Amino acid sequence: MNYVFLGMSLMLAAASGYWMFGRGTPRPTGTWAMGGLLGAFALAFASYAPLVEDAVEALVPHVARLLSNCASLGAAAAVVAVILQLNMDPAEARRRIRVRLALLAAAVAGMTLLFAYEHFTNRSPEAYALYLLLYISYLGFAVVDFLGQALRQSASTRRSSVRIGLRIAATGCGFALIYVAYKTTRLVDLALGLGLMNSTAECSTLVGRCAFSVTAPALAVLLICLGLTLPTVAYPISQARRRRWEVQSFEALGPLWRDLSAAMPHIVLSPAGTEDVSTDSDFLLQRRVIEISDGILALRPYRSRDAQEAVQATVETGTVNGAATVEAAILAAALADQKAGRLPDDVAPRSSEAASRRDLKGDTEWLLLVASAYARHAGRVADGGRPEPVGAWAHD
Structure with a gap:
């Protein structure tokens, strides 16, 4: 698992650095939001790695969960910021992004306070339930928000790479919603005290229960990142093919x-x-x-x-x-x-x-x-x- 999560984290961190610093100027619309998205996902995957988790939890018990959850919410907000900047005029996009960032700040602050309260009250189930409610509420809102924007944009765009990329990202949203449904089930189980789900068991594989808690969000991240970066990768290829056709046509x-x-x-x-x-x-x-x-x-x-x-x-x-x-x-x-x-x-x-x-x-x-x-x-x-x-x- 260390190899999987650390490898994905390094790959996403490198992609984030390229988006923010390696593309020259002027930077396209959504560059910083896309870099923030990839960087947040990189942090989230790093926190999933048992090696990193053991290192940070040696300092503060269970803090890896807070770090990964906050990084996931930051990535979700960045995903929405990217699609809003692509779909709307700059003024309207900035207004909507500010609202979503304010909600993100409120969710992260609330989760941090509840985590601290839970830590000092010997893992209070009520505090954890409220923590989980804040987490899945903002995550579900962001996923549905992005899904609607992506489907609407994919139906109207004329560039095939953008259309295909947005549909891939929308598929990733489906896996993200599976993860949200899993977390919601955990919340209901915790609130009703049914004890149907073991919250202390650690994942060592990508199947079974871990298919919902680890595999689904991992696939969501990969598909969303692939979908959003596909047009950028496809554009220079299409431009090179166009120039080759123009040169050949000129000579013919x-x-x-x-x-x-x-x-x-x-x-x-x-x-x-x-x-x-x-x-x-x-x-x-x-x-x-x-x-x-x-x-x-x-x-x-x-x-x-x-x-x-x-x-x-x-x-x-x-x-x-x-x-x-x-x-x-x-x-x-x-x-x-x-x-x-x-x-x-x-x-x-x-x-x-x-x-x-x-x-x-x-x-x-x-x-x-x-x-x-x-x-x-x-x-x-x-x-x-x-x-x-x-x-x-x-x-x-």
């Missing part, structure tokens, strides 16, 4: 962009310079998509319906890939006609698939398909004429 659009910008230099918004795409991928990709779109728009008078119909006869036009292949063929022919100064007899309309894209990501995904088809089938525009038809475009 290169051949089409180079042909369009060579034929129409005015579409380039600013000199490319020596920008590093890996450090400014978002801006550079957005600029490249805009420049390609401007080039396609400038080629409208050269969009040949003959080229469109010739390719439509050889591809599945009902699919996105088929539509991209048709668009790539039209662009290749339009570039060749624009360079030769030829206007088609009949102008092909804009692709309906392109018109359906409503945001930058959608535009990029569409242009990636067009650029892929353009590079695969059309090749680069040759000097003085149309590109040689290849594969499905060899229809003459």
Whole structure:
């Protein structure tokens, strides 16, 4: 048990230090509350360890119980503070947090006084019952408060990592409520003098009676901490994946962009310079998509319906890939006609698939398909004429 509780305590203490001091500035909303939450849980688990319990109780008998219970209430208050800061505007969050901190201070002060009274009256059962009532009242209130906020936020958030994290934390609240129910049962047993539960027995395993007194709160802590930290862990991973996609997309659009910008230099918004795409991928990709779109728009008078119909006869036009292949063929022919100064007899309309894209990501995904088809089938525009038809475009 020493290894379990001390190991979890060290892990949570390290996580608390990272949250409060290792994340740089400016610190995100809820940083200090999250650090306090992890630190309180670390203290609670340390007090559960028999080694620590024996050391502190050699000074004051049974004080480990007070330390762990107060740390648990502090962690519960910090959990609620985190979710309130995420869900509400700062002023309202601060007002509600102050109320909960005042209740926490009252509960801890009352528990401390009752513990001292119990200590000097030879473990008065009445004093212990009142102590336990204060403890489970505040803990149950905090767990239910957090559970309601977490479920409400998980139903409205758009970030999948936040939604999954809050649902994991809500599952942890379920185990916390099991622990509260166990403590309530102990309180009723003590108040009625039934003697059904042995309050002096120590836990040496994680099963049996200890499943309610030790395992349930341990699982609650792990799930709540995992749920609240998941978005922070997932965010840099998602950002790295996004930057990788942006860099790859920027490079994949290169051949089409180079042909369009060579034929129409005015579409380039600013000199490319020596920008590093890996450090400014978002801006550079957005600029490249805009420049390609401007080039396609400038080629409208050269969009040949003959080229469109010739390719439509050889591809599945009902699919996105088929539509991209048709668009790539039209662009290749339009570039060749624009360079030769030829206007088609009949102008092909804009692709309906392109018109359906409503945001930058959608535009990029569409242009990636067009650029892929353009590079695969059309090749680069040759000097003085149309590109040689290849594969499905060899229809003459």
